[in-house]
Amino acid sequence: xxxxxxxxxxxxxxxxxxxxxxxxxxxxxESMDKLDDIVLIPDNIVTDDMIEVGEEYAKEMxxxxxxxxxxxxxxxxxxxxxxxHGPIKAGFGDxxxxxxxxxxxxxxxxxxxxxxxxxxxxxxxxxxxxxxxSGPSSSDKLADGxxxxxxxxxxxxxxxxxxxTYEVTQKYSGNFVRTETRYMYSxxxxxxxxxxxxxxGSTVYVEDVTGNKVKSAGTLSNxxxxxxxxxxxxxxxxxx
Numbered sequence: 516x517x518x519x520x521x522x523x524x525x526x527x528x529x530x531x532x533x534x535x536x537x538x539x540x541x542x543x544x545e546s547m548d549k550l551d552d553i554v555l556i557p558d559n560i561v562t563d564d565m566i567e568v569g570e571e572y573a574k575e576m577x578x579x580x581x582x583x584x585x586x587x588x589x590x591x592x593x594x595x596x597x598x599x600h601g602p603i604k605a606g607f608g609d610x611x612x613x614x615x616x617x618x619x620x621x622x623x624x625x626x627x628x629x630x631x632x633x634x635x636x637x638x639x640x641x642x643x644x645x646x647x648x649s650g651p652s653s654s655d656k657l658a659d660g661x662x663x664x665x666x667x668x669x670x671x672x673x674x675x676x677x678x679x680t681y682e683v684t685q686k687y688s689g690n691f692v693r694t695e696t697r698y699m700y701s702x703x704x705x706x707x708x709x710x711x712x713x714x715x716g717s718t719v720y721v722e723d724v725t726g727n728k729v730k731s732a733g734t735l736s737n738x739x740x741x742x743x744x745x746x747x748x749x750x751x752x753x754x755x
Contacts, residue, residue, distance in 0.1 A: 553673055556702055558596040565701040569594050569679040572638065572697060576681075586686040589695065591679060598632050598676035600702060605672070605742040606643065610665040610712065610735070611650035618647040621670035623705070625745060631676055637697035642705035644670040651711055658722050659729040663711040667721075669742055674703035712738075 556562065573589040606623035624641035625631070648668040655663040681695040713720040713729075719738040723730045732738040 553704070553706055556600040556675060558599055558675070561594070562702055564703075565594055565596075565675075565677055566591075568677070568699055568701040572679065572699065573681060587692060588684050588686050589681045590684065592682050592694075593678075593680045594701075595678045595680075596675050597634055597678045597698065600675035601673065603640070603672040603674050603700065603703075604745050605708075606670045607739050607742040608646055608648070608668045608670070610667045610714065611648050612665050613650045613653055613663075616647065616649045618645065619668075620645045621668070621707070623670060623672045625700075629745065631698070631745065634676060634678070634698040636676075636699070637679075638699045640672070640674065640700040640703060642670070642672045642703060644705045644707050646670065646707045648707075648709055655711055657711055657713055657720065657729045658727050661713045661720055661729060664714045665712050666709050667712050667738075668707065668709040670705050671708055672703060672705050674700040677701050 569591045573591050576589040577587075604623045604625055606621040608619040608621040609617050611617050620643055622641065622643035625636060625639060627636055627639040629636045646668050648666060651663040651666050655666075657663055676698055677700070679697045679699060681697070683692045683695055684690060685692060710721060712732075714735065717734050719732040719735055720729050721732050721738070722728065732741070
């Protein structure tokens with residue numbers, strides 16, 4: 516089974532922005548239960564959240580007592596998308612056999628300093644979602660006719676990587692000191708996803724990106740490990 520992401524522009528509702536002392540910036544957005552509900556934001560669209568992430572980082576830097584000794588002021592000058600809005604990383608939940616149902620909180624995170632397609636992440640990002648998932652029906656099959664023995668479920672974090680440019684000046688004179696650049700995620704949301712699989716002995720069989728062919732994903736452990744890759748592994752993003 517494969518679902519496709521809608522690539523249309525809609526207004527997204529922002530519920531808040533949270534920052535911890537260690538610069539862990541996370542956008543808290545409307546929770547979406549299906550992959551079909553994800554809206555991919557075009558690179559050139561500037562959202563409120565995109566600006567808020569950059570401004571909150573400047574506020575945090577300006578409030579840092581270590582920097583106040585130097586009397587510096589950080590001012591956001593520009594924000595540009597460098598990695599398009601899409602899947603960031605997944606948080607694997609569990610596999611559910613026929614006739615059963617399970618609930619688990621699926622979490623994902625990416626640490627500050629991580630290399631994202633050539634850019635160093637300036638603030639960690641994370642998300643989680645509590646998911647209740649039922650197993651397949653006794654008649655569910657994969658694309659090639661294999662009987663589905665389980666349904667795997669997981670959360671997927673979506674967002675876009677933005678380049679934020681700051682001008683640093685002296686507080687009282689206003690003199691220019693330097694330019695600083697940070698790469699951070701904005702427009703972050705977490706969705707729940709699921710996928711039919713066949714577990715035959717120690718081997719997992721799953722549909723490929725086309726949704727028409729079934730491939731071996733190796734052992735269950737190997738299958739689960741794919742979700743921790745920072746390439747947004749999800750229903751339509753498998754890279755076997």
